[in-house]
Amino acid sequence: AVEGPAAHHAYDTRRLAGDGDLWPTLLLGNHQTSIAFLRVAVGGRAEFLRDADGDQLFFVHAGAGVLRTEYGPLTYRVGDYLIVPRGTTYRVEPTEVTELLVVEAYESRFRLPDRGMLGRHALFAPAMIEVPEAEAVDEAGEFTVVVKRGGQDTRITYPFHPCDVVGWKGDVAP
Numbered sequence: 001a002v003e004g005p006a007a008h009h010a011y012d013t014r015r016l017a018g019d020g021d022l023w024p025t026l027l028l029g030n031h032q033t034s035i036a037f038l039r040v041a042v043g044g045r046a047e048f049l050r051d052a053d054g055d056q057l058f059f060v061h062a063g064a065g066v067l068r069t070e071y072g073p074l075t076y077r078v079g080d081y082l083i084v085p086r087g088t089t090y091r092v093e094p095t096e097v098t099e100l101l102v103v104e105a106y107e108s109r110f111r112l113p114d115r116g117m118l119g120r121h122a123l124f125a126p127a128m129i130e131v132p133e134a135e136a137v138d139e140a141g142e143f144t145v146v147v148k149r150g151g152q153d154t155r156i157t158y159p160f161h162p163c164d165v166v167g168w169k170g171d172v173a174p
Contacts, residue, residue: 022047022146022153024102036102040065040092048091048162051084052149054106058082063098067091070163072132083110085172089145089162134167 002008011027022045024036033054040063048068058067060080067074067082070089076082076098084090092098115122139161147154 022049023148024100024104029104032105032107034102034104034106036104038092038100038102040094040098040100042094042097044091044093046144047155048089048143048145050089050145050147051086051104052147053086053151054104055086055110056084057103057105057110058084058092059101059103061099061101063094063096065092065094065096065098068093068163069132070165071168072135072163074130074132085109088172134165135163136166137161137163139164 021038024038026034026036028035038058058076058081060076060078060082062078064077065075067076067084068091069084074082092100112126113122141161143158143160143162145156145158145162147156
């Protein structure tokens with residue numbers, strides 16, 4: 001028996017509701033990072049999301065689909081890591097029920113590790129990293145983007161699709 005603040009906790013994410021939640025369900029966190037769980041049903045949510053608080057890293061535990069971003073679409077499947085830089089507009093569009101482990105970094109940014117002495121024999125090859133290709137979306141209607149800033153949600157409704165862009169230039173991309 002263990003009593004007190006050092007007692008271990010078992011997190012059974014299968015018991016989390018998850019379906020229909022806008023943001024991931026927090027499991028652990030502090031002022032630098034949070035670890036959360038998100039389950040997205042097929043059909044997902046209509047809203048797009050934009051996290052102004054931190055960078056997000058999604059580990060695809062189950063499911064498949066498309067991460068729709070303003071930079072273009074990224075397909076995902078089990079075992080993929082998806083990095084969404086802060087301020088990026090996105091929506092998870094699953095073709096199968098998707099379960100994601102979500103790590104959000106507030107004070108730092110995700111970046112590639114130094115390959116060090118392993119060089120080309122490192123555990124991953126940068127050539128395997130995919131970035132989205134711009135895809136102009138010509139879809140009529142009103143679209144809502146929910147922006148999280150300071151832990152609070154702000155809803156912005158646009159009279160055009162938020163992913164209707166021609167291209168982008170720079171080194172920030174999902």
